[in-house]
Amino acid sequence: DGGITQSPKYLFRKEGQNVTLSCEQNLNHDAMYWYRQDPGQGLRLIYYSQIVNDFQKGDIAEGYSVSREKKESFPLTVTSAQKNPTAFYLCAVSGRETQYFGPGTRLLVL
Amino acid sequence: EDQVTQSPEALRLQEGESSSLNCSYTVSGLRGLFWYRQDPGKGPEFLFTLYSAGEEKEKERLKATLTKKESFLHITAPKPEDSATYLCAVQALTGGGNKLTFGTGTQLKVEL
Numbered sequence: 001d002g003g004i005t006q007s008p009k010y011l012f013r014k015e016g017q018n019v020t021l022s023c024e025q026n027l028n029h030d031a032m033y034w035y036r037q038d039p040g041q042g043l044r045l046i047y048y049s050q051i052v053n054d055f056q057k058g059d060i061a062e063g064y065s066v067s068r069e070k071k072e073s074f075p076l077t078v079t080s081a082q083k084n085p086t087a088f089y090l091c092a093v094s095g096r097e098t099q100y101f102g103p104g105t106r107l108l109v110l
Numbered sequence: 111e112d113q114v115t116q117s118p119e120a121l122r123l124q125e126g127e128s129s130s131l132n133c134s135y136t137v138s139g140l141r142g143l144f145w146y147r148q149d150p151g152k153g154p155e156f157l158f159t160l161y162s163a164g165e166e167k168e169k170e171r172l173k174a175t176l177t178k179k180e181s182f183l184h185i186t187a188p189k190p191e192d193s194a195t196y197l198c199a200v201q202a203l204t205g206g207g208n209k210l211t212f213g214t215g216t217q218l219k220v221e222l
Contacts, residue, residue: 004153031208042114042212043154043197056207090153094208098144098201101153 003027004102006091011107013078013085021076021105023091031094032074036060036087037104043090049074078107085109112137114213116198122219123188131183131216133198143181144210145174146197154197157183188220 007022023032031050035043045058049068063082068074078085086109092099115134123129135143142161146154158167160176167174171192173184183196195217199210 006153033207040214042214043199043210044212045209048207048209050207058209088151097159098142098156099208099210100156101146104151104153106151 004091004093004100006089006102006105008105009103011105012110013107014110016080018077018079019107021078021089021091021107023074023076023102024072025074025093025102026072027093027095027100028071029093029095030071032068033092033094033099034058034064034066034074034076035090035092037090038087046076046089112200112202112211114198114200114211116196116213116216118216119214120217120219122221123185125189125220125222126187128184128186128188130185131196131218133181133183133213134179135181135198135200136179137200137202137211139203141201141203141208143176144199144201145181145183146199148195148197148215150195157196185218188218190220190222193218193220 004025013019033048034046044060047066049055065077089105091102113136117132142159145157148154158174163178165176171186175182195215197215199212
C-alpha cells in the first residue's frame, strides 16, 4: 500500500546492538501492527497498537519493544535480548476490510 | 487456538493450466478470511476478504470461495505474472486487536 512506508529496506545488526525499524502511514488509520516473517513459517504478530499511547504484545514480543507517540508512526526496536533477529519485518495498518502491509525491512546479523 | 493450513506448499503450472489452492482453517467464530499475494522481498498485497460460507469473490483470473472449514483460491488460465506466494489468513470474532492468523503460504510458479 502506497500509504505505508518502512525504512530502511535492509538493516544490519551487530551483536549486542539495539536497532530500530521505522513504520509510517498517511492513511489516518488507528490500528498498526508489526509482524515477523521467516522462511517456511506464517507471519507472526510481534506487537500491535490500536490507539496512540497504547500497545499490546502479540505472540512473539520477547526481545522487541515499540512506542506509539503519534498516530502516523509505530517504530519497532529489536533489542539485544532477541537472539535470532534475522527475518523479514512487516508493518501493517488496519483498514476498512483488512490489514494492509508496508514493503518490509529485512534485518540481517553481522 | 486458531489455525490455518495451506496446501500445497508449492505448485508449478504451465501457462493456461487452471488449478486451485487450498486453505483449511479452525477458528472460534470466523469474522473474516483473507487472501494475499506476496512477491519475493515485498509486503503482502491484499486480494480478497470472505465473510461467510458460500461467498465468492473474483478478480481477473482469481476466484476465492469459502466453506465452513476451508477456502479455495481458483486460478483460471494462469500467466507467468501470477507467479507469487499466496497467503491465507483468518480473523476470529473474539479476541482483541483484530489479529490475523496466517498460514505458511503456497508458492506458485507459472511457466511458459
